[in-house]
Amino acid sequence: MTSLRGATSPSLTPWPTADYRSRRWTQSVAVREQQFDSSNPAMSFPCLDAQEAKSASLSTRSMSSGPEPSYTTGQHENFHCKTPLLLDWGGVLPEFDVAYETWGTLNADKSNAILLHTGLSASSHAHSTPTNPKNGWWEKFIGPGAPLDTNKYYIICTNVIGGCYGSTGPSSIDPSDSKRYATRFPILTIEDMVRAQFRLLDSLGIQKLHASVGSSMGGMLSLASGVLFPERMGRLVSISGCARSHPYSIAMRHTQRQVLMMDPNWQRGFYYDSIPPHHGMKLAREIATVTYRSGPEWENRFGRKRADPSKQPALCPDFLIETYLDHAGEKFCLEYDANSLLYVSKAMDLFDLGYAHQVATRARRVQNQKRMVLGSMERNGASCSLALPDKPYEEQPATLSSLTPMNEPATDDSADGPPQDLIRGMSPLKDHPVLVMGVASDILFPAWQQREIAETLRAAGNQNVEHVELGEDISLFGHDTFLLDLENIGGRVGKFLG
Amino acid sequence: MTSLRGATSPSLTPWPTADYRSRRWTQSVAVREQQFDSSNPAMSFPCLDAQEAKSASLSTRSMSSGPEPSYTTGQHENFHCKTPLLLDWGGVLPEFDVAYETWGTLNADKSNAILLHTGLSASSHAHSTPTNPKNGWWEKFIGPGAPLDTNKYYIICTNVIGGCYGSTGPSSIDPSDSKRYATRFPILTIEDMVRAQFRLLDSLGIQKLHASVGSSMGGMLSLASGVLFPERMGRLVSISGCARSHPYSIAMRHTQRQVLMMDPNWQRGFYYDSIPPHHGMKLAREIATVTYRSGPEWENRFGRKRADPSKQPALCPDFLIETYLDHAGEKFCLEYDANSLLYVSKAMDLFDLGYAHQVATRARRVQNQKRMVLGSMERNGASCSLALPDKPYEEQPATLSSLTPMNEPATDDSADGPPQDLIRGMSPLKDHPVLVMGVASDILFPAWQQREIAETLRAAGNQNVEHVELGEDISLFGHDTFLLDLENIGGRVGKFLG
Incomplete structure (x- = not known):
């Protein structure tokens, strides 16, 4: 049963050693409820079905009532x-x-x-x-x-x-x-x-x-x-x-930004006239949620409970902790603007109250301020420009x-x-x-x-x-x-x- | 300057309060090197350019030499x-x-x-x-x-x-x-x-x-x-x-699986004849990498160093810790099969040496074993089937x-x-x-x-x-x-x- 095997990619031709006995055996198992061609049934992906349905619904809404969504928490x-x-x-x-x-x-x-x-x-x-x-x-x-x-x-x-x-x-x-x-x-x-x-x-x-x-x-x-x-x-x-x-926090935010930017609906930020990158937002929020609580708290709350123990395990959310994350992401994904998430999260990464950083920033600001004034003077003549800030x-x-x-x-x-x-x-x-x-x-x-x-x-x-x-x-x-x-x-x- | 503002979605019509002064001011700044129509230049996304180039190259390779990649570490x-x-x-x-x-x-x-x-x-x-x-x-x-x-x-x-x-x-x-x-x-x-x-x-x-x-x-x-x-x-x-x-580990693996499954190239697992979900794999690995080391180690190694301090901050990898994660993901994304990652990572989630879990598993196995034998008998007649395992x-x-x-x-x-x-x-x-x-x-x-x-x-x-x-x-x-x-x-x- 042991043989030296080379480092080749798997062949796509019919399995050469699949003998009659094991094939028939497989079929006899598979046939018990339904006729499958494969040894085992294909897996279903309700979580992806839901995402596709959501995209479709957002697309319809976008066409009928203009760009969506509006981000608001009410009067202010x-x-x-x-x-x-x-x-x-x-x-x-x-x-x-x-x-x-x-x-x-x-x-x-x-x-x-x-x-x-x-x-x-x-x-x-x-x-x-x-x-x-x-x-x-x-x-x-x-x-x-x-x-x-x-x-x-x-x-x-x-x-x-x-x-x-x-x-x-x-x-x-x-x-x-x-x-x-x-x-x-x-x-x-x-x-x-x-x-x-x-x-x-x-x-x-x-x-x-x-x-x-x-x-x-x-x-x-x-x-x-x-x-x-x-x-x-x-x-x-x-x-x-x-x-x-610190780098660990930057790393966690980096993964969130990257995941969001991977969503094809993000379109490098120019999604306001079409479907927002709700899937990327959802997953970014799920990653964030992992960092918002602690392992021991989840241990007490969720442990190893599955959402529905009577079901087969699935690659879509399955354990209770997964459905919790899924829910947290789903709840957030249209409530906050994806580009805002990117910019504000990046601002957090850049935060540094160190002296050298402050000095460098100050120097840059002075430089840019000069350019602003210069640019303004070039455009408006050498007179005192109205464009200068009034405070x-x-x-x-x-x-x-x-x-x-x-x-x-x-x-x-x-x-x-x-x-x-x-x-x-x-x-x-x-x-x-x-x-x-x-x-x-x-x-x-x-x-x-x-x-x-x-x-x-x-x-x-x-x-x-x-x-x-x-x-x-x-x-x-x-x-x-x-x-x-x-x-x-x-x-x-x-x-x-x- | 203070007014009560309603909870409406932002208008897409021209900004009603954009007065002449501030518009001209903006242009005067923007014009200094290049004529922009916007107040600030658009951001570039070299990390997305790289992903798109990679997809294109994999697509070409797939068409010319059959499905890629083959996963191997050599002779065994x-x-x-x-x-x-x-x-x-x-x-x-x-x-x-x-x-x-x-x-x-x-x-x-x-x-x-x-x-x-x-x-x-x-x-x-x-x-x-x-x-x-x-x-x-x-x-x-x-x-x-x-x-x-x-x-x-x-x-x-x-x-x-x-x-x-x-x-x-x-x-x-x-x-x-x-x-x-x-x-x-x-x-x-x-x-x-x-x-x-x-x-x-x-x-x-x-x-x-x-x-x-x-x-x-x-x-x-x-x-x-x-x-x-x-x-x-x-x-x-x-x-x-x-x-x-434990739930925290399940949560971390869950986010990796979800990110991978979001990659359109994943195609619910049926990607072997086309482009593998390299982008999803890359990001899944980046998330995993965050969990493989520790904050203090990164603090010593990367601190807050940026990859190129002379450049403007970017939404693509920017800090050294980000380029490190990016590299770790890139290195891995074609070296391991995406579906293997899903199944093996799921197997880890399901791991539980508790007694009740073992008993439930045993009961399920006995049941499934009976079905296998029964199915085999139905197909092959009541005689001792060759399909029965020989050990x-x-x-x-x-x-x-x-x-x-x-x-x-x-x-x-x-x-x-x-x-x-x-x-x-x-x-x-x-x-x-x-x-x-x-x-x-x-x-x-x-x-x-x-x-x-x-x-x-x-x-x-x-x-x-x-x-x-x-x-x-x-x-x-x-x-x-x-x-x-x-x-x-x-x-x-x-x-x-x-």
Whole structure:
């Protein structure tokens, strides 16, 4: 029965050694319920059937009622800014919208505002409003007596630029040619999002925030707000975020972007007149969902249960954990714009509060600003151009001074403790009370990344850093803990805000 | 600047508020090197260009030289078995091949054989051979004086059934109709793979193994060998494996399968005459690669380095970690059969050494075996059919007796310690010396899963369990440690085998 066999590709001619006995035997098995030509029945793929049906239905809808879908979470306020926004990587938004919602009342001296930052795909709808009574994504964390206490504070939440819930993003119309930006939208950074938010604060007359609060990407935005505008910042909360994106998180987001871009319906971003890449979005969300919770939590919730143990195992979703992921992806796939996912996820990758990175960005901005003005002068003559922004869109000079070299030169990472470059980069926050929270079961923003934030701030001389890490005894909900744990997350935030 | 804005989909008509000033301003910026109609240049997608070029080239190759690719790692031995193999979920292989390679010499009483099991996608080529001098996947672990010492032992490594490196799998020809199985291949289990391996051992006249050794999926196979054939097993090594698949691992494999199945070239498995789903395979491998190493190792190796810092950030691979993943996916995408990946990965999900699962499987097998015989009689008359297998393909009676109820009744999981059902299921291994190894930085088969194996065996009464966990001070290589750490993995294995 043993023979030396060469490294050849399988032959397509009839199986040479298939003898009569085993063929007849096979048929006798196969015939028992139905006549198959093959040894075993072909597998069915209900999950692919569903995707094809969905594409067909979206195609019909698109033809009958125009491009779909519209991304919205309902009524919100809109800040429209006609002053161009220069972005960190040289792109420009000639004008832009920031969708926002507010809760509580701004006091007379406008000193009680809290800027609440969102995660990647959330809208400004953090809490229900009179015009949109639907529950928000932090419903229980906001309200009279809640951690973000509307009896005391005026809470503002915005949809980030790059998003699709009312703020300018890839699905918005480019004013230059009245077509949607799609992937002509420029590369964004977390700091660009912050600049847009502070234009809104300007328009509301809010000079200084009582606090900035955010989780996940919001935790990045919160830190970035303080580093860009330290003099406009009171207290600062960063939950399940980081001071710079690490390769494992970049890797996880990379796979999501790649999967989405593989969907033929994505069409390099120009899908707004046809079927959106719902399949790619669904799978990208499934990958993301894997990183939002933790293994032990799933162990408790799903274990090895199959969705229907009476059925044959299948390559389509089969175990309960698979149907859970499938459902999470399905729910999301038409709720968020695919291009927004790409740009905002990329902005997270690019996030780095290190000093060298800030200096390089600043140099690039100065260069691009000159070009903008020069370009404008070339087109409009040497006179003072109307195109010049009518209010400053750069950080305040105070920020610049905070970036001047410290006494110690920047060195390579020390063996122990946070790197000097990061300490220097985060030094604008050295005088602010900061609450940093992390969750031990988080695999997307592991707890050591929040420890890094706290240690870096302390190393920069900050005496007012509170660092809280929720152990696995307290939460197995991983990254999602910030959405779920009112007592431990909300409680500490409320206490910190005072 | 603030207005209440309704929840409407973005209009496709020209931007109503785009005033002259900002439009001209935009153009003045854009014009500096090139005339764009949009505010910013469109993004380029070299990674998609590459995929399209690859598809085109594969299409040409397919038309000129027949279906591609052939999956092979070179010359190997082949065991062809004409006795049908009934699978755990009712499928049948009327006949099958097992590709294998050996190193060392089988002694006179055939008592020095070690069966070495592979991970998901590995071939039988664990070490170079005279006919295939290419390095194997465990090259340094096998040889004279090596952990698997060829001066003492006769090492056998097989490609699993379901694979594509010579053993029967979805890319093989179904003898019933001389076409490739594709997704007409039946659902497989880890135990089915073991049964095929033991047919090979039968043909080699090896009644009892000195040892069974495996890592990752091989760690599952190694345990399953001992549970199915305890009387044919000497010592047992299981590295970075588990006693049953857990939901987090199932989730990670689920996303890989889904991504692969989304590739239009996959064609529900029937791609052998055209372009293989190389893009889906590439992305599936990228996701897998994320789980093979650890965050801290990438932190050291890649940090936040970009592949080319002088370039604008891109949605295609950009950071070094992304180009690393891209390369890993690209390297793999034509080296392994997509359908094999689906079936073998599914078999891993289905793995469960719990007692209840074994009992249910056994009952199903008895039922299916009866049907097979009955079907055979119906077709061939009531006389003893030639179609009956000429050797038993069920486990030995010894295994059956080891599955009879123990003194303690099966209960729900105890709060502390391993579940009774698993203790009972693994009790066939209660008298074998077992080495269980795990790696603290492993995220795919976390260290607690190997602890579970060791604790379960001890709870079943095994006094000869050695459990070794490599801490993060020893290895940051995560799941891949078993391929890399000759000193700590190899050293312990060599010592254990004696």
